[in-house]
Amino acid sequence: MTPETSTSPSRTALVRRARRINRELALLYPNVHTELNFTTPLELLVATILSAQSTDRAVNMVTPVLFARYRTAADYAAAGREDIEKIIHSTGFFRAKTTSLIGLGQALCERFGGEVPNRLRDLVTLPGVGRKTANVVLGNAFGIPGITVDTHFARLARRFGWTTQTDPDKIESEVGALFPRSEWTMLSHRLIWHGRRVCHARRPACGACGVARLCPSFGEGPVDPEVARKLVKEGPFS
């Protein structure tokens, strides 16, 4: 047990400020959503696997063709490597991703009747699926709250002082404890959107940031509004 228990004043202040930041981000980004295009849990699972080391925009360029050709888990299980490799080539790491997609189709057919399971502990047993991918699918395809710790989420959670961890599982657990479960999925979207647009890894646009007055890391990037405004990237990123 740390000296700060869950009821200590500083813990209370941390929770209060964290929730305020979340509320402010909700006002700033009322329409946040995953920037990957999908219509079914399987499509989102595949798109999320493809998004590793890639951009949502690059994934959205290849998925229309992929999803038209491969509609079910059985289609992926029976796929020819070269065909998938050709379609997803531009997303990078296409050989490893192809292996994951074929293995995913086989695992879904063998163990889950061809359906994407809606439990974290099942999802993480699938090829190419870690907690991050599993939480994306749970939150966005099944409406089950999940925290998605990607590079943006991790950076912003540390800048907000919500965690000092670098391990994604520990970040997920520490940040999750600050918010009601019902907020987890939208909180993830908001942090990722803010990270992509304003709070960049290098040179965050502090002077143009809507949550600057609540952020303990204000000043990590330029605070001059003119300079900061030029650093803001407009979406969409898909």
Ligand code: SF4
């Ligand atoms: S004030 Fe700066 S560090 Fe804090 S969230 Fe805004 S851009 Fe990021």
